[in-house]
Amino acid sequence: MARSTRLLLIAPAIVYLAALTQAPFVLTLWYSFQKWILTSPELGVTFVGFENYAYTIFQDVTFRTAVLNLVLITAGIVVFSLVFGMAFALLLHRKFPGQGIARSLAIAPFFVMPTVNAVVWKNLLLNPVFGFVSYFTTHIGLPRVDILAQFPKLGIITMAVWQWTPFMMLILLAGLQSVPDDIREAAKVDGADAWEEFRGITLPLLGPFIELSVLLATIYVLQLFGEIFVATQGGPGSATTTLPYYVYQTISQGNDVGTSSAQGVCAVIIASVIATFLLRLLSRTFKVSKA
């Protein structure tokens, strides 16, 4: 293919992506060195060097909380989704009547938009008085709890795990399908029980799929926003304020362009450390074929 034809085919997409992702990020960097309050145009825009970063990193307690919350909530979501996703994948990989429809139903939560997820869990399921979970727990003699008020992080993690379990399950199911069944059967014939077979055979062979699912889920879950926006608005206090939600607050309520940009840059740095790790793993485990 001629160089010019190639360029004609590829360039529009590349230029478009650069204009909408790269260029705004460069601007975010630029803004992060400015003092600029949208609601106070009389103050103008002044260059302040690293002042916004100094404030964000060394003085702003909420920023530190937001980073910590982001790490805790993301880790909780990824770990629990992986465990449940693995359980679902192992159960649904077996042949049984109704397998197709069972898989379709189990995937469904992944399609639910974040805001529906949040209104449904917050009201129909987790409402302390009228919610289904509360009915269930009080019925078996447990005390009535308002999860989103008393254990807000757990509440957010619960609704997100419900959504991300199918994601993990899908990738792990694809992994299980790539493991020849006769290898697993052979282990059983050799007298291994189910757990030994899982630990010794299935888990190691699933390794690359587990890595991939964990890293992809981490990248996506780091951006979790809709659930927090609807279910807790970052609260109570700042108990569920994560970095994306805090940036949203700083720009939409504080109208502070400089500080929110510095926070945004920090968020990108945190995410790119993880993304670099992901890309390295991806290219190692699934070689990008040149063909």
Added chain:
Amino acid sequence: MTFRLREIGLTALTYLAVVAIFFPILWTLLAGFKTEGTAVAQPPVLFFLPTFDNFREALTNAGYLGFFVNSVIISVGSTLVAFILGIPAAFALGLFPTEKTAGTLSWVLSTKMMPAVGVIIPLIIIFKQIGLFDTIAGMVVLYTAINLPLVIWMMRSFFAEIPKDLIEAARIDGADTLRVLLGVAIPFVTPGLAATGLLCLIFSWNEFFLVVNLAGPHASTLPVYIAGFMTSEGLFWAKMSAASTLAVIPVFIAGWAAQRSLVRGLTMGAVK
């Protein structure tokens, strides 16, 4: 015998687990057919005389319909634009790779990994300056950028599966690049194209962060409408459930239709 029992037990456990994970959706669907009183009843009501009032109200509510139409136009529009920009690129990258291809693809992937908070502030400021803030066109422009990496990566993996001979034969017959793309390559990857389109529709339909920051009353989509139940109508569970059900049904249909290619899309083509 013990083996049979174990198998039956595992199947029963599977059914139970599937019912449990699907329950929140089922419960919402049911609540949509309840009256407001039945929806909050304790103990929860499982059998009741269904009413269609909540669905009828949602579908005749001008507000709801406006958001619904916005969702349709924005997700379909952004998917189409992403196709127009992304398919030629995927075609070149998938069928005629060079030593630079891996680098280009990594770069494309890195734009997908860019957290939205890293670009949102300039986008708000620029969109307000150039009149794209709270417009359908503005949202199409943004969602195209979200869909584009997916289109490039997924379609590249489908194009790469076309036998080289097929392409060579067409070229020897004198077909130019455009004719190879439209006449040979695209017909070969139609199922992949459909799956990619459905995934783009799903992701644009559900997107929330960008739309809540960059749109207001004119260009907001269904996720924003549903979020509004938190403040104004949080107490109307039946109405909220009916509106939620209607908002997710198109995604369920698209998702189940694309189920076979879902893993490929979610892993950007890494797992087939």
